[in-house]
Amino acid sequence: MRPLRLLTAGVAVLAAAAVATPPASATTTHRPDGAPVDHHRWTFPRDFAGGRSDGLLPGPGGLRIGRPAGSVEHTEPELGTTRRYDYGTWTSPVHRPGFDATQLVASWNATTPAGTWLRVELRGDGPTWFTLGRWALGDQDIIRSSVPDQSDDTGYVDVDTFVAAPGRPLRAYQLRVTLFRAAGTRATPTLRTAGAMTSAIPDRFTVAASAPSLGRAVELAVPAYSQNVHIGQYPQYGGGGEAWCSPTSTQMVVEYWGKRPSADDLAWVDPTYADRSVDHAARATYDHDYDGTGNWPFNTAYAASYGLSAHVTRLRSLTELEAHIARGIPVVTSQSFRADELDGAGYGTAGHLMVVVGFTAEGDVIANDPASPDNAAVRHVYKRAQFENIWLRTKRYTASGAVAGGSGGIAYIITR
Incomplete structure (x- = not known):
């Protein structure tokens, strides 16, 4: 679970296939109904020269530490360690989304061998560099x-999201990524992509349903995993399986693309547990400060560790999501709702992720919902209008009548 905050007839079963994706450095901007969304990312080594580098070099597969820019001591109280790390940085050029953004969520694709890690930072319209994650x-x-x-007069960081201050829209930004390796070693992280989604979704309690666009039933052959199979397992990772909707959803999509953890990766997981890759995904997405596994970019970074391409964005409608399904791409969505707002779910939630795997011929949503008692029960069909509303709105009423938040169309896009 991830609590969401207030925001200013026959079925074709498709297996994973090669999918053509947009160029990694491209900008994709949508301005539906006055709700603009921009996703921009830089891919390496191609976009290396467009930014400013200190201590990093382009190489096969991405940016790597060359001659370090410097070294620093880093203490991890939880591990009881203080270690010295060499580092290098890459700072992006200024990117302007073309509208007054109110939120930003960054994403990155990287590999981090033992002894290495990275930090992602954001600078908006002020002088402050905000840290968006140590990963x-x-x-x-x-x-x-x-x-x-983390805050100043331009805005603040809410877990993984920069929220612009009222009257101080985010009109331009830079990202800075710092790669670290244990001092005196030759190991290095490799940064393949870095980017961000900016948006300006208006306050809205309801969103009108879009018209179905596929004209047929389509269902992707995505593995079905229940988070509830893991109740009580490894509670140190955000409370155990009952809270693992995000890594369970992410793992379903990772395995749809034919990727999964190795036997060595799973060696720490109790061999009597079912679907041990879900336990592994929970550990690998856990955010220590947030104390949960629902950090959005941590989930896409985990998926990308398998050589996949992954980022967080917002989509504007189920029609747009249908275009991904038509290309063979399942989409992880974030939503919150009362039990009476989504027929067939049987529960309410302050924040939950599931995988949209297809659509019926009538345009209703076929979802692998991990909040199910077992794997056999994961497949659900949800009414289009209900699903679209609970996913795209930014505000909602709880059972007590209080106002709570909605995700505004948050989605993980994970592809080959």
Whole structure:
């Protein structure tokens, strides 16, 4: 679970196939109904020269530490370690989304061998560099974490999201990525992509349903995993399986693309547990400060560690999501709702992720919903209008009548 905040007839079963994706450095901007969304990313080594580098060099597969820019001591109280790391940085050029953005969520694709990690930062219209995450795939060198208590007069960081201050829209930004390696070693992280989604979704309690566009039933052959199979397992990772909707959804898509953790990766997981890759995904997405596994970019970074391409964005409608399904791409969506707002779910939630795997001939949503009692029960068909509303809105009423938040169309896009 991830609590969401207020925001200013026959079925064709498709297996994973090669999918043509947009160029990694391209900008994709949508301005539907006055709700603009821009996703921009830089890919390496191609876009290396467009930014400013200090201590990093382009190489096969991405940016790597060359002659370090410097070294620094880093202490991890939870691990009881203080270690010296060499580092290098790459700072992006200024990117202007073309509208007054109110939120930004960054994403990155990288590899971090033992002894290495990275930090992603954002600078908007002011002088402050905000940290959006300290990340490594493993947890032996650093504790993967977002950073609390970051704000100035331009805005603040809420876990993984920069929120612009009222009256101070985000009109331009830069990203800075710092790669670290244990001092005196030749190991290095490799940064393949870095980017961000900016948006200006208006306050809205309801969103009108879009018209179906596929004209037929389509269902992708995505593995079905229930998070509830893992109730009580490894509670140190955000409370155990009952809270693992995000990594369970991410793992379903990773395995749809034919990727999965190795036997060595799973060696730490109790061999009596079912679907042990879900336990692994929970550990590999856990955010220490947030104390949960629902950090959006940590999930896409985990998926990308398998050589996939992954990022966080917002989509504007189910029609846009249908275009991904038509190309063979399942989409992880984030939503919150009362039990009476989504027929067939049987529960309410302050924040939940599931995988849209297809659509019926009538345009209703076929979802692999991990909040199900077992794997056999994961497949659900949800009414189009209900699903679209609970996913795209930014505000909602709880059972007590209080106002709570909605995701505004958050989605993980994970492809080959």
